[in-house]
Amino acid sequence: MKVMIQLKVNSVIYELKIDPARTLLQVIREDLRLTGTKSGCERGECGACTVLLNGLAINSCLLPAMEAEGKEILTIEGLARNEQLHPLQEKFIELGAIQCGFCTPGMILTAKALLYRIPHPTEGEVRREIAGNYCRCTGYDKIVEAILSAAD
């Protein structure tokens, strides 16, 4: 029993026939083959699968894909425009905020949502915002530095 849905991902509209139980993460990774969005726990606990839904950071592993219909979905692949990296991407690369890189897409998108709401956040605001995005490599130090630096 599959249903037809329309998803707008990175400004591209996709028509898909899916099982209604499928999560947005599964559809993004498996049907659209946009594998930049990572799957760390499948339970909404690690933040690796973060995408933006109408500008808000959400765990795509918890959301049924059907509920994303009619919304603007942004994944890490859609962040750079015309080959021009987003300042967050630039700062993450430049300041060594990327180690294994598995948390990076979710971390960058979470930070983007923050900077949209609060263009010049304090360090405390940055730390609070990314508290739901796990990183096992960096100790968060350079990630916080990169986000603050991108906001400058």
Next chain:
Amino acid sequence: MEKRELKIIGGRFSRAEALQKATGELRFSADITFPDMLHAKILRSPYAHAIVKHVDKSKALKLKGVRAVIMHKDVPKIPTMHQFLHVPSHMFYDSFLLEEKVRHYGDRVAAVAATSPDIAEEALELIEVEYDPLSAVFDPLEATRDGAPIIHNRARRGEKTIEIKNNIVGVREIEIGDVEKGFREADLVIENVFRTSRPNNAPLERTAVICVPGPGGSLDVYGTTQGIHPMRMNIASALGLPLHKVNCHRVYLGGSFGAHIHTGWIEPICAFLSLLTGKPVRGEKTREEMFLSCGRHPMVMRLKTGIKKDGTLMAQYFDVIDETGAYAVSGESKMVLAGGWFLSMYKCPNMKFTGKTVYTNTPPLTAMRGAGNPQVNFAVESQMDMIAEELGIDPVSLRLKNHINTGDTFYGQGPDVVCVVQSCGTEELLKRGAEAIGWNKRADHTTDRPWVKRGMGMARGFHTSGAGSPKPSKFILDYSGAIVKVNEDGTAVLINAAADTGGGSLSTHAAMVAEELGLNYEDVVVYMGDTNVTLFDVPTHASRGTYGAGLAVKKASEKAKQVLLKWASEILEASVEDLVAEKGKIFVVGNPDQWVSIKEVVETAQTSGWGSVAGEASIRPDACPPHFTVCFVEVEVDTQTGLVKVLRAVTGADVGTPINLNSVEGQIAGGLHMGLGFALLEDTRFDEKTGKPLNPNFRDYKTLTALDMPSIEMLIADTFEPTGPFGAKGVGEGATNPVAAAVANAAYNAVGVRIKDLPISLEKILKALK
């Protein structure tokens, strides 16, 4: 190696693959797919200890989309090995791909390959298994008692069968000097028992593997591993295949911390299913399965120290009971390593170590950042503070007096891997660390809330850089290879097999190639490669990526450079000794106008038929230089809740020449994070009756988030390691090792409560305060 002026090394540069990671372009193992791919799932035991009496696969096989269902009778009767750190005669074997006797909750009973993960999952529920439950044991001390449930009767070490008695995998005893005499001559003898917990490596990436069958029964494998060559050996061995039939591809890892030092079971199971069905088979562990397959060994450690009034160590005796879980993926090596770390902490004329490694009916434990060292460090460094207090000596001074220094013996991998320390930044780091944290203010415990007390603590430590030694070890293999090829456009390609677990080793290696050949860093291509084209390399473990694997990269670059210079000397009509390579050109010294580009040298060599510009090297390092570390922390302890909050950390490392400061600092801060988790939070727990895991997910297994981390000041000592590539040593593990003791010592300084078993939970602090 001599100290020399460096162009790229020692600075800050972006990782070669950082752009791909920042844009989502980089493919990890789980991102790789093939047409017609099948999905594997493993049926896991609901009992901690049981005989699998009967398996009925018929219903599962009838489900549409199911291509194969296998159980213990279907897989090769070949004991599987897990890693290739040990030389063949010391490889430890105690399992099969699927078991007839299951030994922990979640052990492997059967496996399915199906056209989708959902169908595979559904098929697992249709497999009917009849179990004969056995009594189980979960405590390492109980496991060795007579009459305890027997988990294994026998295992294999190399080709030799060994009988397992009382669930003891192996024992070790080492004595230097005469400890009894040393204790008699001491003014103070102090003895304590310390216990550590069972944290999970918890890399953010879950283990994933995809096995693709090829012509003639060959297999291509893409998977999460710290070593593609060991993985190839493991898979070939488990399936009884000729080694060359298996080709493992290098893929970047999403963290590892020891979780993929060994090849687990999901990899050979997928390989077997792939050969059985003739289709690509993909397996990916769930987060719960990650918690069922790796973790740091808990240790029960009894430490007795004899000391003179002036702080001179006279004797130390250390006994370890090391728990490995239901399988010993590296035999008793963590316990033996613990012995080596203990011997390498402080100068002491009389030292004794005894240890045993014990099976329990809990999931198998593995390496995890520090390989026994965080456990030993917690005991030794907690006790050093207790000694300092008894003697009225400042804790930093006591360590300055006794720490291992240049010229001393270092046991880099148990007592069989030994070298002499040639570089040591401990003294510098202790002094700078004390200054930076404000050590002289540690007597002031006041805060603006009377029920919250402030405290400071410190500890020092180290870890090895690889497992090399002047004499080849009889039990552990330390070996790396590299090929460097210079292209017709003047760029170079590095072809090696060392895994990049996230620490940045590939960019580190690229920088070494560029530095040696006089190229721009961007002009070195890092090729992912596979076991068919790369030279043998052991796993990226033991903080050896920069050091051991780097030595081979450096040597191969030197060889390529010799070829380049020889031909450049013909073109420039100058002698080789007068040439220098810089920014893609080769210059005649003292004559900046006389030069030829590397591009032109390679082109001329080809058109003239001189040959190709390439270098190959394989190295067995003949040293294992320790990288020394310190950790100072300032904490607040809430006496009403028991919460220990780390406010500030000053953490330092002696890494020799830092290759890329960004990466070195990343390792120091990341090591601190994992050390703080070990100190305060991270532990996996099991139901005492059933052995069922109680927290196999990130909701119940806590790690420190960005909000919980202290402010960090990092120190890098000014040292040079003469045996290292460009003077470099490791850093990744040493940064973690002293953290837990530093926190325990700070909590004691704040509220006078000594916690001797990790983690330092709120409950333990509150209980001790009452």
